[in-house]
Amino acid sequence: xxxxxxxxxxxxxxxxxxxxxxxxxxxxxxxxxxxxxxxxxxxxxxxxxxxxxxxxxxxxxxxxxxxxxxxxxxxxxxxxxxxxxxxxxxxxxxxxxxxxxxxxxxxxxxxxxxxxxxxxxxxxxxxxxxxxxxxxxxxxxxxxxxxxxxxxxxxxxxxxxxxxxxxxxxxxxxxxxxxxxxxxxxxxxxxxxxxxxxxxxxxxxxxxxxxxxxxxxxxxxxxxxxxxxxxxxxxxxxxxxxxxxxxxxxxxxxxxxxxxxxxxxxxxxxxxxxxxxxxxxxxxxxxxxxxxxxxxxxxxxxxxxxxxxxxxxxxxxxxxxxxxxxxxxxxxxxxxxxxxxxxxxxxxxxxxxxxxxxxxxxxxxxxxxxxxxxxxxxxxxxxxxxxxxxxxxxxxxxxxxxxxxxxxxxxxxxxxxxxxxxxxxxxxxxxxxxxxxxxxxxxxxxxxxxxxxxxxxxxxxxx
Amino acid sequence: xxxxxxxxxxxxxxxxxxxxxxxxxxxxxxxxxxxxxxxxxxxxxxxxxxxxxxxxxxxxxxxxxxxxxxxxxxxxxxxxxxxxxxxxxxxxxxxxxxxxxxxxxxxxxxxxxxxxxxxxxxxxxxxxxxxxxxxxxxxxxxxxxxxxxxxxxxxxxxxxxxxxxxxxxxxxxxxxxxxxxxxxxxxxxxxxxxxxxxxxxxxxxxxxxxxxxxxxxxxxxxxxxxxxxxxxxxxxxxxxxxxxxxxxxxxxxxxxxxxxxxxxxxx
Numbered sequence: 001x002x003x004x005x006x007x008x009x010x011x012x013x014x015x016x017x018x019x020x021x022x023x024x025x026x027x028x029x030x031x032x033x034x035x036x037x038x039x040x041x042x043x044x045x046x047x048x049x050x051x052x053x054x055x056x057x058x059x060x061x062x063x064x065x066x067x068x069x070x071x072x073x074x075x076x077x078x079x080x081x082x083x084x085x086x087x088x089x090x091x092x093x094x095x096x097x098x099x100x101x102x103x104x105x106x107x108x109x110x111x112x113x114x115x116x117x118x119x120x121x122x123x124x125x126x127x128x129x130x131x132x133x134x135x136x137x138x139x140x141x142x143x144x145x146x147x148x149x150x151x152x153x154x155x156x157x158x159x160x161x162x163x164x165x166x167x168x169x170x171x172x173x174x175x176x177x178x179x180x181x182x183x184x185x186x187x188x189x190x191x192x193x194x195x196x197x198x199x200x201x202x203x204x205x206x207x208x209x210x211x212x213x214x215x216x217x218x219x220x221x222x223x224x225x226x227x228x229x230x231x232x233x234x235x236x237x238x239x240x241x242x243x244x245x246x247x248x249x250x251x252x253x254x255x256x257x258x259x260x261x262x263x264x265x266x267x268x269x270x271x272x273x274x275x276x277x278x279x280x281x282x283x284x285x286x287x288x289x290x291x292x293x294x295x296x297x298x299x300x301x302x303x304x305x306x307x308x309x310x311x312x313x314x315x316x317x318x319x320x321x322x323x324x325x326x327x328x329x330x331x332x333x334x335x336x337x338x339x340x341x342x343x344x345x346x347x348x349x350x351x352x353x354x355x356x357x358x359x360x361x362x363x364x365x366x367x368x369x370x371x372x373x374x375x376x377x378x379x380x381x382x383x384x385x386x387x388x389x390x391x392x393x394x395x396x397x398x399x400x401x402x403x404x405x406x407x408x409x410x411x412x413x414x415x416x417x418x419x420x421x422x423x424x425x426x427x428x429x430x431x432x433x434x435x436x437x438x439x440x441x442x443x444x445x446x447x448x449x450x451x452x453x454x455x456x457x458x459x460x461x462x463x
Numbered sequence: 464x465x466x467x468x469x470x471x472x473x474x475x476x477x478x479x480x481x482x483x484x485x486x487x488x489x490x491x492x493x494x495x496x497x498x499x500x501x502x503x504x505x506x507x508x509x510x511x512x513x514x515x516x517x518x519x520x521x522x523x524x525x526x527x528x529x530x531x532x533x534x535x536x537x538x539x540x541x542x543x544x545x546x547x548x549x550x551x552x553x554x555x556x557x558x559x560x561x562x563x564x565x566x567x568x569x570x571x572x573x574x575x576x577x578x579x580x581x582x583x584x585x586x587x588x589x590x591x592x593x594x595x596x597x598x599x600x601x602x603x604x605x606x607x608x609x610x611x612x613x614x615x616x617x618x619x620x621x622x623x624x625x626x627x628x629x630x631x632x633x634x635x636x637x638x639x640x641x642x643x644x645x646x647x648x649x650x651x652x653x654x655x656x657x658x659x660x661x662x663x664x665x666x667x668x669x670x671x672x673x674x675x676x677x678x679x680x681x682x683x684x685x686x687x688x689x690x691x692x693x694x695x696x697x698x699x700x701x702x703x704x705x706x707x708x709x710x711x712x713x714x715x716x717x718x719x720x721x722x723x724x725x726x727x728x729x730x
Contacts, residue, residue, distance in 0.1 A: 293616055295615035
């Protein structure tokens with residue numbers, strides 16, 4: 001089904017609006033920009049006496065991988081992060097391809113999940129993952145470990161890691177003067193107080209998460225966000241055996257009206273949580289319901305940590321302005337449906353950094369907005385279909401209990417599992433078998449119709 | 464990230480006592496169908512599992528302290544009438560405050576015909592054949608019950624019932640046939656009227672219309688329309704659906720609109 005959907009979605013992106021806008025644009029503006037273009041294209045000034053300086057705000061997967069790529073590309077890189085030991089509330093699942101692409105050592109992966117259980121509102125449990133090959137798994141990491149590893153690698157490559165809190169930045173009037181970042185620095189000398197400092201850089205990558213200050217300072221606009229609530233529960237060893245390499249997803253109106261509840265295995269405990277966009281005030285109730293649904297399996301557990309975090313629902317209206325670009329959560333790159341963000345954050349960080357390295361010819365030249373635009377263009381081209389498919393899936397299957405029942409029924413199908421895992425683990429979409437696709441479509445519609453028919457009868461019972 | 468951590472960390476969230484206290488009540492809107500007994504039951508679960516986790520762990524323990532008085536308040540209330548199946552659940556709720564640890568949560572769904580996680584089809588025999596209508600009815604009632612009393616999932620007694628066990632003709636007989644008469648009649652009337660209209664406007668006779676591409680398209684639209692728009696509100700629903708499907712596209716494209724206004728084409 002994925003592939004079928006994808007084929008029609010590719011290219012839907014926004015070819016036409018671009019054109020209509022061009023023709024609809026008033027003349028003076030086009031003129032002004034043409035002038036700018038010439039300046040930028042022909043005389044992109046060299047930076048003399050030094051290399052290009054770029055600041056990366058935020059030291060998560062996005063910031064870490066961006067800083068690494070920048071430093072490797074010969075750019076003077078500064079990474080500003082306040083909490084270097086931050087252990088962010090996060091599911092912590094990474095797809096298999098990330099291990100290869102980012103060259104991660106296997107020992108930072110706490111657990112290898114090879115089985116997923118989807119549990120429907122009427123408690124039909126479906127095992128997903130029988131189609132996985134022996135070497136395939138979903139890695140579970142702790143964010144404090146992963147983030148630190150990526151930052152350290154950036155440091156080894158020559159990036160400067162600074163413990164500081166980014167406050168604001170002054171945006172220059174012209175195309176070549178530096179951005180002035182204001183931050184309070186925390187190091188051995190200043191201690192816990194923090195010392196106000198400034199830093200001049202030529203470009204900025206904002207990787208500072210959902211409440212991004214960089215985004216605020218370039219007026220990037222807001223996005224809708226879901227709130228995710230998670231409790232880390234230490235459960236008795238005999239119960240932990242069950243979660244050895246298994247993750248559970250619960251769906252249903254009781255656990256979340258528009259997302260799912262989960263039990264993910266962590267290094268020595270499980271994370272039980274749920275998320276929602278539409279009923280944020282009820283999150284605690286959903287959490288209780290999630291715990292209740294998993295009750296037998298986590299009984300006797302002790303809650304060792306409670307955490308909550310906003311998850312962006314869609315990209316910000318503006319992800320780029322001048323020589324400032326947003327990546328990761330700051331830009332809003334979290335998928336719907338699965339709520340996955342680590343891989344996309346790291347990948348966007350790297351892609352953005354690559355665009356800067358390329359545009360500056362390894363730090364020799366000044367970059368401009370067009371160089372950064374390339375990152376945006378490439379990103380949307382590569383990943384928009386993925387995001388769109390997941391959005392459609394969420395809209396179709398998370399909308400009501402009958403739809404969720406149908407979703408779980410659909411997931412019992414081996415072909416679906418194979419397709420989902422392939423696209424999740426490798427982030428590529430392999431073309432499916434048209435006959436299988438058709439069969440799947442018919443079956444899914446059948447499930448949906450049946451479940452909805454039952455729902456209508458249930459409503460009649462009410463009256 | 465740090466900022467968000469701060470703003471969502473448990474202490475700040477739970478410090479606003481009055482608001483967090485009233486929340487459970489406000490929040491019940493979407494769950495209106497829940498009977499009071501369930502609310503009581505939800506709260507008691509929270510309390511139960513929080514106390515499991517040991518006092519003073521963190522936010523959740525604090526939460527349970529907030530909630531506790533409520534449980535006590537609502538406990539003395541006379542239990543409202545509940546369906547018979549709920550009886551044991553109600554009994555549990557009464558004693559929950561006392562035995563927090565080993566609340567065996569709620570009776571699971573019980574029905575003599577529900578055996579081993581599926582409907583025992585032998586008990587649905589009627590005249591030597593399975594009475595599928597009765598199976599559908601039973602499943603409807605089970606799902607309804609589960610919606611009000613979400614059940615813990617369990618590996619020991621998995622649910623194996625699948626709606627596809629019920630043959631397709633049983634679904635058609637039950638859900639489509641009562642409507643089929645109406646739809647067929649409507650389609651016939653619209654078809655006749657359209658044929659008349661086309662003939663009247665263009666002079667192409669009914670037989671010739673059949674070999675005409677335009678007319679075939681019209682026929683297709685008419686049939687699809689009859690199937691999709693059964694009631695007036697269906698039209699609104701379809702409109703909403705269309706908006707919903709394009710909404711995400713717009714959100715993604717927002718950043719490119721910006722480009723068009725600030726940078727024109729390079730070439």
